[in-house]
Amino acid sequence: MTGAYPAVATVPYSRVLLKLSGEAFGGDKGRGIDPSSLARLASEIKQVHDLDVEMGVVVGGGNIWRGLSYKGEAIGRVTADNMGMLATIINALALQDALEDLGIPTRVQTAIEVTKLAEPYIRRRAIRHLEKGRLVIFAGGTGNPYFTTDTAAALRAVEIEAEALLKATQVDGVYTDDPRVNKKAKKIPRLDFMEAIRDRLKVMDATALTLCMENNMPIAVFDASVKGNIARAVSGERVGTLIDGGEAAPRKPKTTVTA
Numbered sequence: 001m002t003g004a005y006p007a008v009a010t011v012p013y014s015r016v017l018l019k020l021s022g023e024a025f026g027g028d029k030g031r032g033i034d035p036s037s038l039a040r041l042a043s044e045i046k047q048v049h050d051l052d053v054e055m056g057v058v059v060g061g062g063n064i065w066r067g068l069s070y071k072g073e074a075i076g077r078v079t080a081d082n083m084g085m086l087a088t089i090i091n092a093l094a095l096q097d098a099l100e101d102l103g104i105p106t107r108v109q110t111a112i113e114v115t116k117l118a119e120p121y122i123r124r125r126a127i128r129h130l131e132k133g134r135l136v137i138f139a140g141g142t143g144n145p146y147f148t149t150d151t152a153a154a155l156r157a158v159e160i161e162a163e164a165l166l167k168a169t170q171v172d173g174v175y176t177d178d179p180r181v182n183k184k185a186k187k188i189p190r191l192d193f194m195e196a197i198r199d200r201l202k203v204m205d206a207t208a209l210t211l212c213m214e215n216n217m218p219i220a221v222f223d224a225s226v227k228g229n230i231a232r233a234v235s236g237e238r239v240g241t242l243i244d245g246g247e248a249a250p251r252k253p254k255t256t257v258t259a
Contacts, residue, residue, distance in 0.1 A: 012236040015054040015130060017157035018045070018166045019150065022062035024224055025091050031063055033094050042098035044224070045135070047231040049104050054130040055234075056160055058138045058153040059095060061087025081145035085112055088149065092139035093117060105134045111143030111152070123159050130160065147207070154208040158215045165217050166233050167204065168224030173240035174203045191243045203243070218244040 024041060027034030048055055064087035065080075075083075092108045099106045107129050108118035119125065121138065129136050141152040150167070157165040174196070177185035188201075193213035197206050203221055204212075212219055220233045222240030232239045 011051050011053055011234060013053060013163045013234055015056075015160065015162050016048075016164050016166055016234055017056045017058065017153060017160065017162040018048075018168060018230065019058045019153035020060065020091075020095075020168055020224070021149075021170070022060035022064060022066075022087065022091055023170060024063075024168065025059075025094065026063035033063065033091070038094055038098050041224075042095065042102055042104075044227070044230045045099060046102050046104060047228065048234050049135060051231065051234065052133075053234055054133075056126065056130065056136045056138060056156060056162065057095070058149060058156055059088050059091040060149040061085070061089075061091055063087075064090055078145045081141075081147075082112075085139075085141045085143070088141060089114060089118065089139040092137045095137055099135060105132075106137060107134050108137045108139055110138070111140035126156075127160055136160075148205050150204040150208040151211065154204070154211040154217065157217055158211060162217070164233075165212060165219045166230065167219055167221045168230060169221060169240075170223065170225065172223040172226070174201055174221055174243070176201075188241055189238070191241060192246050193243060196243050203241070209243075212243075213245060216245055218242060 020041065023030040025033050025038055027037040045055070045057070061084050065083050089110055089112070092110070096106045096108050109121040109126055110118045111121045113120045118139065126136050138152065138156050141147060141149050142155060153165060171179060172187070174188045174191060175185040176188065179185040193209055196203055197209050204219070220240060220242055222229050222233055224230065229239050
């Protein structure tokens with residue numbers, strides 16, 4: 001039933017990467033950090049943690065600063081992107097507090113070193129945290145301008161050897177056009193990577209899609225505002241749109257970090 005948390009007997013994934021947009025933190029206005037929206041996100045993530053699934057989370061920063069929108073004569077693209085990456089750290093720290101209030105051990109790792117607030121991103125350390133049952137929040141994007149947080153999510157998913165990338169959005173999947181503008185837009189339940197890239201459906205940027213395609217990383221795109229959808233996606237239930245390469249190729253075993 002829509003709105004209820006799923007009852008899951010078996011979970012197909014042991015490790016996933018969740019991408020949260022900055023707007024998810026901002027509530028109805030999509031700006032700033034709305035406490036009720038933050039608490040709801042933490043509660044949704046806890047449902048996954050309770051399934052004993054290892055989870056990394058990449059957060060956006062568009063609720064605080066959107067570099068592409070604000071770059072101009074006064075602020076150049078590189079500086080605007082750097083400011084956006086700093087905004088993701090604010091969201092990551094907020095999410096960390098909300099999750100720890102629910103008893104979930106978390107670590108924030110950032111591609112931009114802010115050592116008094118978070119750990120620097122180190123792949124092997126991130127994997128070890130996951131193996132110990134800690135949820136890892138990745139902030140700071142890739143640490144480089146000109147790359148989106150979608151690309152950062154694809155990169156981190158591949159690096160930590162996740163089995164799926166979950167893209168939580170504000171619409172319930174991929175459509176032929178923006179359903180908020182075009183009422184005749186049709187939902188696409190499944191896509192292959194090349195279709196998504198070729199048709200420029202704007203679900204993710206081409207760099208992120210290509211990285212996932214080259215590494216056989218399936219992407220589930222779904223509406224994060226529907227209660228239980230994150231847990232449903234992790235449980236393997238078809239929610240939203242699945243983007244993959246068709247017949248899945250065998251994935252290599254995960255790296256085990258012992259130190």
